[in-house]
Amino acid sequence: MVKIRLSRGGAKGRPFYHIVVTDQRNKRDGRSIENVGFYNPVASGKDKRLELNVARVQEWIGKGAQLTDKVASLVKEAGKQQAA
Secondary structure (H helix, E strand, C coil), X not given: CEEEXXXXXXXXXXXXXXXXXXXXXXXXXXXXXXXXEEXXXXXXXXXXXXXXXXXXXXXXXXXXXXXXXXXXXXXXXXXXXHHC
16 A cells, blocks of 8 residues: 655754655655655744645545555645645
8 A cells, every 4th residue: 555654864853754655565764656745843944844745645645545644734734835
């Protein structure tokens, strides 16, 4: 099954996540099919906290991809940002 989930990067104590489309059997930071955005939970100042290609996410959902709980909340937040 294809999942859309977070892949961790960044330094110790300063996490940075890529939002990736991957097979659920792959490791968290392993091979991915496509990178659809990023999430920076410790962003401050002019740093972007969230950037997400919502159109690509919707295409993958149409093909049967499943979202993790955190990514689902980020997609919802990104939708609100685009509407504003």
